[in-house]
Amino acid sequence: MGGAAAAAAVALLAATRRRPAAGPLAFLLPRAARAGLHEAAAPAAEEEKGRTRRRRRRRSSSSRLLGPDIPDTWDSPPRAAARPSPPSGAGVDYDSTATIIDGKSVAEDIRFQIAEEVRQMKNAVGHVPGLAVVLVGDRRDSESYVRYKIKGCEEVGIKSLLAELPGNCTEDVVVDSVSRFNEDPSVHGILVQLPLPQHMDEERILSAISLEKDVDGFHPLNVGNLALRSRKPLFVPCAAKACLELLLQSGIELMGKHVTVIGRSKVVGLPTSLLLQRHHATVSIIHAFTTNPEEITRQSDIVISAAGVANLVRGSWLKKGAVVIDVGTNPIEDPTSDYGYRLTGDVCFEEAVKLASAITPVPGGVGPVTIAMLLANTLDSAKLAYGLATESPEL
Numbered sequence: 001m002g003g004a005a006a007a008a009a010v011a012l013l014a015a016t017r018r019r020p021a022a023g024p025l026a027f028l029l030p031r032a033a034r035a036g037l038h039e040a041a042a043p044a045a046e047e048e049k050g051r052t053r054r055r056r057r058r059r060s061s062s063s064r065l066l067g068p069d070i071p072d073t074w075d076s077p078p079r080a081a082a083r084p085s086p087p088s089g090a091g092v093d094y095d096s097t098a099t100i101i102d103g104k105s106v107a108e109d110i111r112f113q114i115a116e117e118v119r120q121m122k123n124a125v126g127h128v129p130g131l132a133v134v135l136v137g138d139r140r141d142s143e144s145y146v147r148y149k150i151k152g153c154e155e156v157g158i159k160s161l162l163a164e165l166p167g168n169c170t171e172d173v174v175v176d177s178v179s180r181f182n183e184d185p186s187v188h189g190i191l192v193q194l195p196l197p198q199h200m201d202e203e204r205i206l207s208a209i210s211l212e213k214d215v216d217g218f219h220p221l222n223v224g225n226l227a228l229r230s231r232k233p234l235f236v237p238c239a240a241k242a243c244l245e246l247l248l249q250s251g252i253e254l255m256g257k258h259v260t261v262i263g264r265s266k267v268v269g270l271p272t273s274l275l276l277q278r279h280h281a282t283v284s285i286i287h288a289f290t291t292n293p294e295e296i297t298r299q300s301d302i303v304i305s306a307a308g309v310a311n312l313v314r315g316s317w318l319k320k321g322a323v324v325i326d327v328g329t330n331p332i333e334d335p336t337s338d339y340g341y342r343l344t345g346d347v348c349f350e351e352a353v354k355l356a357s358a359i360t361p362v363p364g365g366v367g368p369v370t371i372a373m374l375l376a377n378t379l380d381s382a383k384l385a386y387g388l389a390t391e392s393p394e395l
């Protein structure tokens, strides 16, 4: 990718594009556009070990009360080596009536709304929202996610800027890049694509993003405000919003429901569990040290998996009728694919679909909605900047 800013592009969505479906859930859509995903970025074990060593160096002894600082390292699912790969979709005898939650179509509807609001903003104040993306290093997965984000911006008329920095640059260079975008009034949203190279202090870099441009919602103040029911964060992480959006749009009741969130990353698991509590769900969080994940998950009405482990959640983990939201996007070898690999979720789809009442596929589930939520957060930020919104976005 070139080092220059990606050109601003205003590609208004075709007037013929499908409007959000009317019906009992249609009232959710305008909120979706105001509301603002993704997967468990599963860093390689080595990267994670390096990070742990650095974290240990930085921690004082008083941090003992906060628990031992050891990384979430997921074991492979039991007997993974001996277990055959789950069958591919074709020819499987499903006895399922599960609804397949179509994230692509939900995302398209949200983008439609956003494009309309961007047009209105341009007419009203002569400006469009701007999103700046900082990409450090040359991870192929991160490069594709950034491409999706820029393409999403182009589709709805949001201006995008891209700062590409080499993987061996210093932390200060990244902070400087963030600071320049903080000062740029045409930029309303800034995100630093994660994961960052091992030698960088992620917290320091994320904290350098101005609170009011923190469209990823990873700034400690935004996370803290999400955790406190009496406070409102300016922005909520996009993957968490995407999970909620898919549940709400599918008409799934959350209040009092037992939801298990698998994974506790800052990108997905943690904010999703906080957001669910704000929706009055009873939340269990499962992580690499949970001793009985299968048992807990089997008691759940809703399972949201963001562990970053292919096929971790088997049919035996699910209660009949459970709703399954799969945030994982894990590459697995596939010699039949042109690329030599394909993406699969954390959930063994072929088994889960026989038990679930509703399930998201991978790809085409949470991922596209996550990108749509990023665009929505950027629009919200621009509205605040231009005085077109009086308060922080609704959750």
Ligand SMILES: Nc1nc2c(c(=O)[nH]1)N[C@@H](CN(C=O)c1ccc(C(=O)N[C@@H](CCC(=O)O)C(=O)O)cc1)CN2
Binding pocket: 037, 038, 039, 040, 041, 144, 145, 146, 148, 191, 192, 193, 194, 195, 216, 238, 239, 267, 329, 343, 362, 363, 364, 365, 366, 367, 368, 370, 371
């Ligand atoms: N700064 C951030 N870094 C990362 C985030 C994030 O929200 N902010 N999340 C993930 C990666 N991610 C977005 O950045 C992301 C991952 C996957 C998808 C997606 O659309 N997946 C598709 C399939 C993708 C494919 O075919 O290549 C799908 O599920 O259908 C979007 C965004 C970690 N880093």
